[in-house]
Amino acid sequence: MRDECELADLMTRALDGDERAYRAFLERVAGHVRALARWKLRLADPSDLEDIVQETILAIHAKRHTWRRDRPIGPWIGAIARHKMVDQMRRRGSRGTVDIDDVVDVLAAPSDDETCPRDLIDAALVSLPRGQRLVVSALTIEGRSIRETASRLGTTEVAVRVAFHRALARIRALVGGAS
Amino acid sequence: MRTEDLIASLTADAKRSARRPAPTILPAALAGTLLAVVVFAVLVGKIRPDIAGAVGEIRFLLKFAVTLSLAGAAYAVLRESAYPEGVHRRRLLVLAVPAVVVLSCVAFELAALPADAVTRSLVGSNSVACLVNVSLMGIGPLGLFVLALRRAAPAHPALSGIAAGLLAGAIAATVYAAYCPDDSPLFVATWYLLAIGGLAALGAATARVVARW
Structure with missing residues (x-):
């Protein structure tokens, strides 16, 4: 010890x-x-x-x-x-731990387009846990600052950063896995 | 975010944010008692006129044996359960103390009373008022305890919430017992415990949401 x-x-x-x-x-x-x-x-x-x-x-x-x-x-x-x-x-x-490989055919047809299909990103957003979704929409769609988001959600700036980072990673995984 | 970055920002945060005191179950319990007394003063505003005589009555004193033993046991569980390590299962046995007290009092009363007086003692003269007053007096302290739990880190918020409800109810019942004209252990075991049980259920439900971490 x-x-x-x-x-x-x-x-x-x-x-x-x-x-x-x-x-x-x-x-x-x-x-x-x-x-x-x-x-x-x-x-x-x-x-x-x-x-x-x-x-x-x-x-x-x-x-x-x-x-x-x-x-x-x-x-x-x-x-x-x-x-x-x-x-x-x-x-x-x-x-329910949905493996992206199981739903990839349903989500979207393969696209040659470099940019990611909008509905795929929407689907990814919807699949986020509530807290992360709130953080992402506050930071990106509503354009709020991290400090503002933290005080609105009653949490710390560190927690907002972590949630945002995880959300991005998850979206990246979802979108990347499908294309 | 990489873990090293997180550690760096947490270190910076520790420097910025003021040092927080340890969890505050004892001050919450004292403040809760005070609050229950204030609510009692507002709702009821008087103690029993025959209190001097009642103090010599065994049944009157047994009411406090029930409520105070429950308060003590609930406090012990609440304080211990507010930490991440949680309450050791064997420590929960302390709750058997008030249970044994209640059951012995009920057994004593059933043995002492003639059969036709049992229902009258059980129903009492004041049951609805008792239920309402104990509940109302307990809600404020319960709120304080749940807030204290939120600052703490209960391993099982629902269990802590039950303990908080039992403590709040026991404190409220102790104060109210000084007024309540019904002294039969049958009355206490029914109506007091019903109100306390309601607070315990409310405590579990709110702590699960509020004291999650």
């Missing part, structure tokens, strides 16, 4: 305002969570894995005040990681 002591030490210093300790802490946690998620979920797609890692460290950041300094930090990190993994799996389950 040497590692856990070091993590606890880093986090203690981070909570007291040591920025470098916080960065080191998050980097090590990201490594742990990546290993844990890879082992537990056997994700084929590395970007799904990174999604979980990022979700988890975002949650750890948002809930860092819930670590009690007199408690071991390993179970705390593990609990948050598990919470986020279950969440991710549930969301995936409820969306």
Whole structure:
């Protein structure tokens, strides 16, 4: 448990305002969570894995005040990681994990056109989880700033950036997979 | 976004945002008690005129044994469940304490009362008012607890919500018991617990939505 002591030490210093300790802490946690998620979920797609890692460290950041300094930090990190993994799996389950290869014939005929068919992008937008869709439409269609979007959706700028990035990645995957 | 970039922005964010205090279940419980007393003062505005005599009555005191044991157990579960690690399953057994208290009181009453008095004690003289007042007095504290849970990180928001509802209801019932003219454990087990159960259900439903993270 040497590692856990070091993590606890880093986090203690981070909570007291040591920025470098916080960065080191998050980097090590990201490594742990990546290993844990890879082992537990056997994700084929590395970007799904990174999604979980990022979700988890975002949650750890948002809930860092819930670590009690007199408690071991390993179970705390593990609990948050598990919470986020279950969440991710549930969301995936409820969306039914449609593999793009299964619907590619229905979506669009192959097109030689370089630009992407509009309805395909619309379909991709519709398939986004609600939060991501709201972020994308606020940022692109309504042309709002990240700060504005964050305050409108009652979340942080970091979370908006992450959601936007994921949405773009998903659209890219959908559109790219079909053409 | 690459994970390193995310870490960089989170590090910057940690510097910017003020340090947040640890979850606030205890202050919420104290504020909730105060709120219940205020709502009681507004809704009812008086305690029993015969309170001095009632204090010597075993049934009157048993009401507080029920509500206070429930409040204590619910508080223990709520506080522990507000953290990501969650409540250990064995710690949930603390909820058996108020259950045993209620059941013993009911058994005592059934043994003590003549058969024809049972229905009268159960229905009491005040059941609807009790149901309404305990519910209304509990809603404010419940709101405070759910907000506290939102700042915390409950492993199972619905479970925390149930504990929050039980605590809010138990606090409201404790305060209301000082007024309520019905002292029979049969009355308490029926009407008090009905109101508290309603708050627990409401707590579970709202915490699932509000305290998700």
